[in-house]
Amino acid sequence: MAQNRTQSDHDAVSELTTGRLSVYLRCLAHLESAGQHTVSSAELAERFHLNSAQIRKDLAYFGEFGTRGVGYNVSRLKEHLVRELGIDRNRNVVIAGAGNLGMALADYRGFNDNGFQIAALVDVDPAKIGRMSRSGIPVLALTELPRIVGERRVEIGIIAVPAGAAQDVYAAFVAAGVTAILNFAPAQLRAHEHVKIKSVDLRINLELLSFYLKGVEDDTA
Amino acid sequence: MAQNRTQSDHDAVSELTTGRLSVYLRCLAHLESAGQHTVSSAELAERFHLNSAQIRKDLAYFGEFGTRGVGYNVSRLKEHLVRELGIDRNRNVVIAGAGNLGMALADYRGFNDNGFQIAALVDVDPAKIGRMSRSGIPVLALTELPRIVGERRVEIGIIAVPAGAAQDVYAAFVAAGVTAILNFAPAQLRAHEHVKIKSVDLRINLELLSFYLKGVEDDTA
DNA sequence: GCATGTGAATGGATTCACAGCT
DNA sequence: AGCTGTGAATCCATTCACATGC
Numbered sequence: 001m002a003q004n005r006t007q008s009d010h011d012a013v014s015e016l017t018t019g020r021l022s023v024y025l026r027c028l029a030h031l032e033s034a035g036q037h038t039v040s041s042a043e044l045a046e047r048f049h050l051n052s053a054q055i056r057k058d059l060a061y062f063g064e065f066g067t068r069g070v071g072y073n074v075s076r077l078k079e080h081l082v083r084e085l086g087i088d089r090n091r092n093v094v095i096a097g098a099g100n101l102g103m104a105l106a107d108y109r110g111f112n113d114n115g116f117q118i119a120a121l122v123d124v125d126p127a128k129i130g131r132m133s134r135s136g137i138p139v140l141a142l143t144e145l146p147r148i149v150g151e152r153r154v155e156i157g158i159i160a161v162p163a164g165a166a167q168d169v170y171a172a173f174v175a176a177g178v179t180a181i182l183n184f185a186p187a188q189l190r191a192h193e194h195v196k197i198k199s200v201d202l203r204i205n206l207e208l209l210s211f212y213l214k215g216v217e218d219d220t221a
Numbered sequence: 222m223a224q225n226r227t228q229s230d231h232d233a234v235s236e237l238t239t240g241r242l243s244v245y246l247r248c249l250a251h252l253e254s255a256g257q258h259t260v261s262s263a264e265l266a267e268r269f270h271l272n273s274a275q276i277r278k279d280l281a282y283f284g285e286f287g288t289r290g291v292g293y294n295v296s297r298l299k300e301h302l303v304r305e306l307g308i309d310r311n312r313n314v315v316i317a318g319a320g321n322l323g324m325a326l327a328d329y330r331g332f333n334d335n336g337f338q339i340a341a342l343v344d345v346d347p348a349k350i351g352r353m354s355r356s357g358i359p360v361l362a363l364t365e366l367p368r369i370v371g372e373r374r375v376e377i378g379i380i381a382v383p384a385g386a387a388q389d390v391y392a393a394f395v396a397a398g399v400t401a402i403l404n405f406a407p408a409q410l411r412a413h414e415h416v417k418i419k420s421v422d423l424r425i426n427l428e429l430l431s432f433y434l435k436g437v438e439d440d441t442a
Numbered sequence: 443g444c445a446t447g448t449g450a451a452t453g454g455a456t457t458c459a460c461a462g463c464t
Numbered sequence: 465a466g467c468t469g470t471g472a473a474t475c476c477a478t479t480c481a482c483a484t485g486c
Contacts, residue, residue, distance in 0.1 A: 016477075018432050022425045026407060040445060048409055051479055053448090060447055068446045069486045085428050086435025093427070100355070104325030109383075110407065110424035115431065134321070156430050162330075179437070180430035186247060186331065188269055196433040198426050203331035204243040205419050206314070207306050209377050209401035210336065211239050212417040214307025216400070237455075261467065272457055274470090281469055289463040289468045 017058050021081055023048065024055070028078040040071035087115030094148060094178070095158040096169045098123040098131070098139045101184060102160035106133040119152040120144075142172060149176040156180045163187040170197075238279050242302055244269065245276070249299040261292035308336030313375045315399070317390045318382035319344040319352070319360045322405060326381060327354040340373040341365075363393060370397040377401045384408040391418075 045052035062084050066072045082088050095102045098121040106118050121139045131139045157173035166185035174192050183199040191197050266273035287293045303309050316323045319342040327339050342360045352360045378394035387406035395413050404420040412418050
C-alpha cells in the first residue's frame with residue numbers, strides 16, 4: 001500500500017513521470033473548471049500526443065484511481081495529484097540574483113500560485129538591495145539569507161546569478177538550510193548530497209533550435 | 222562522410238545528445254580561454270558526472286575528432302561543435318510577449334551572444350508598444366511581425382505570452398515564416414509540420430522539487 | 443461493453459569492454 | 465602505454481495486448 005513508501009520508492013518515480021503528472025494536473029484543473037466530471041486515459045492521451053497506456057501507468061504509480069469501464073473522476077484525481085506532488089500546502093521560495101531574470105521570475109505567475117510563494121530575492125549589489133519587484137517582493141542582502149530562510153521556512157532556492165557566482169550562492173543556500181534548488185545559471189554545480197538540484201539551461205534550448213535549422217539548411221542546400 | 226547527411230540522419234541525433242554537445246561546447250570555451258590545448262573524454266566525464274564512453278559516442282556522431290592515445294584538441298573540437306550546432310553564424314530571434322519574462326529574456330546574456338540576437342519584442346498591449354527593454358530592444362506591435370521577420374530574416378520565435386494567447390501567437394509566427402519556436406507558455410500547442418517547437422515549462426521544475434521535498438517529509442515523518 | 447491496470451515486448455539510450463591507432 | 469571509437473550488453477522508458485472489474 002501507499003502507506004509505507006520509502007525514499008527509494010519515491011526515487012523510483014522518474015523525473016519524466018513527475019513532469020507528466022504536472023501536465024496532467026494542469027489539464028485536470030482545466031477540465032474541472034469546464035465542468036467535466038470524468039475523463040479517460042484515451043482522452044488525455046489525445047490532448048498530449050501521448051500513449052494512453054503511458055498515462056495509465058503514470059497514474060497507477062500511486063494506487064488505483066480510475067474506475068474500469070468509466071475512466072477517472074476529474075476532481076478526485078486532481079486532488080490526488082496535488083497531494084502526490086506535495087503542493088497541497090504552501091512552499092516558500094527565495095531567488096538569488098535580482099537581475100533581469102531573477103526579477104522576472106519573482107513576479108512570474110506560475111511561481112506565486114497554487115503551492116508556491118516567493119518570499120524574497122537576495123543579491124549582493126547594494127544598488128539593488130532594499131528595492132522591490134513590481135509585484136512587491138523585496139530584495140534583501142545575501143547575508144540575510146539564513147535569517148529569511150529560518151523565519152519564513154524557505155524550502156526552495158532559485159539560482160539566477162551569473163555562472164561565476166553560482167557555486168557560492170549554492171553553498172549559501174545549503175548553509176542556510178535549503179534542500180531543493182532550481183538552478184538557472186549555466187554552470188555545472190558541485191552538488192551536496194541530500195540537496196536536490198534541478199538545472200534549467202535556457203541557452204541550450206536555443207542551440208537545439210539552431211541545430212534543427214542547420215539540419216534543414218543542409219538538406220535544402 | 223559528413224558530406225551527404227540527410228534530414229533523417231540529423232533527426233537521428235537525439236535532443237539529449239545535442240543538449241550535451243552544448244554543454245561540452247561551453248566547457249571547451251572555458252578550457253580554451255584557460256589555455257588548455259588538449260582534453261580527454263575521461264576529463265570531461267569527471268566534470269559533468271557522465272560516462273566517458275557517452276562523451277566519446279556523442280562526439281563521434283559527426284566524425285572522428287580525437288587522437289588516440291592523446292585526446293581531443295580543444296580549439297579544433299570547439300570550432301567543430303560551433304559549426305555542428307549551427308551557431309557559426311548569427312540567427313535572429315523575436316520574442317512575443319513583452320511582460321516580465323519576455324523583457325527579461327530579451328536582455329538575457331545567453332540570448333544575445335555567440336550566434337543569437339534578439340531583433341525585437343512584439344506585443345498587443347498599446348501601453349507596451351514603442352517602449353524598449355533596458356538593453357534597448359524595441360517592443361513592436363504584433364501586427365509588425367511579418368515585416369520584422371522578413372526584414373531581419375528572423376529564424377526563431379520565442380513565446381512568452383500567457384497560456385491562453387500562445388496558440389494564436391504560434392500561428393502568427395508560423396504565418397510570418399518562422400520555423401523554429403521556443404515556447405515558455407504552459408500550453409500544449411497544436412504543432413505545424415516543418416516547424417520545430419521546443420517547450421520549456423518553468424513551473425514543472427518547481428513541482429518536481431516539491432515532489433522531492435514531499436518524499437523526504439514522508440520518509441522522516 | 444468499455445476503460446483501467448499491468449505483465450510482456452519493444453525501442454532507445456547508456457554503459458561496458460575491447461579492438462585499433464598514435 | 466594511453467585514449468579513442470565502437471559492437472555488444474545492459475538498463476530504462478514506452479508501447480502493446482489482454483486479463484480484470486465495473
